[in-house]
Amino acid sequence: MSEGVVRLGGVTDFPPDPVIVAGLRSGDEEVFALLLDEWSRGMLRLARSYVSTAASAEEVVQDTWLAVIRAVGTFEGRSSLRTWVYRILVNTARRRGERESRTIPVSSVGGERPDGVPPGEGGPEGAALAGEVRELIDKAVGTLPSRQRAVITLRDMEGYGADEVCEILSISPANQRVLLHRARSAVRDHLAAYYDGKGGP
Amino acid sequence: MNCDEFAELVTAYLDDALDDSSRPLFLDHMAQCAGCTGYYGQFTSAISALGALPAPGLSPQTRSHLLTAFREASSEKPE
Ligand SMILES: [Zn+2]
Numbered sequence: 001m002s003e004g005v006v007r008l009g010g011v012t013d014f015p016p017d018p019v020i021v022a023g024l025r026s027g028d029e030e031v032f033a034l035l036l037d038e039w040s041r042g043m044l045r046l047a048r049s050y051v052s053t054a055a056s057a058e059e060v061v062q063d064t065w066l067a068v069i070r071a072v073g074t075f076e077g078r079s080s081l082r083t084w085v086y087r088i089l090v091n092t093a094r095r096r097g098e099r100e101s102r103t104i105p106v107s108s109v110g111g112e113r114p115d116g117v118p119p120g121e122g123g124p125e126g127a128a129l130a131g132e133v134r135e136l137i138d139k140a141v142g143t144l145p146s147r148q149r150a151v152i153t154l155r156d157m158e159g160y161g162a163d164e165v166c167e168i169l170s171i172s173p174a175n176q177r178v179l180l181h182r183a184r185s186a187v188r189d190h191l192a193a194y195y196d197g198k199g200g201p
Numbered sequence: 202m203n204c205d206e207f208a209e210l211v212t213a214y215l216d217d218a219l220d221d222s223s224r225p226l227f228l229d230h231m232a233q234c235a236g237c238t239g240y241y242g243q244f245t246s247a248i249s250a251l252g253a254l255p256a257p258g259l260s261p262q263t264r265s266h267l268l269t270a271f272r273e274a275s276s277e278k279p280e
Contacts, residue, residue, distance in 0.1 A: 027275025156251035181212035
């Protein structure tokens, strides 16, 4: 069923919300597995904006899916299903992040990077991006404040539109743009410093 | 428009959110300023590189745990 389904916010032949929701409500495992495989990567990345470790992000994503399983009967379709799921994720991740910041000294989380990404995962583009640059960007993103990190994750890493990002994060369009611009500028600065050191490009 | 003002507007330009008076000033500045043309190129390269980062998925354990939870929840529902 997942064959030909386009990732990164593509609309091509991913089933429309009513089909997905009906499948979830009737217990269609294939539909649930499809969602799990399509959305969990982006959800892990977004969760990582708020919590301190990859393991913690995985728990946030797990808790989110469990909440979705429990609550899909109450989904009213006022937003897209994806926005609804992502909003649950953001709430779950924020709560956990706040708890962590009260219990974990900041100095003990700063060194945890990168997130153990296996080489080549994420398709040919991911494999083609030079390892050094990849690590650098990963590090630059890791230093961003969570609100900036959440916006750049959704817009530039996951390719979501500005409107959906505003809805997921409950922020205004102007605020969304400011956060995105600061985040991008910071990543650009890191890259420029790296290329200046190497003499190009 | 000076270089600092230009740099502040790159994201708005890329989102096609510049108003009718700023847009030509932005484009004029880029056409005349090599430094800002370079900056713009680095900015858009950074965006492309972000889009090409690999994303790890859920661990197989978490995935199968969730599939089990879904199955159990479905079987508990009244017909
Ligand atoms: Zn300039």
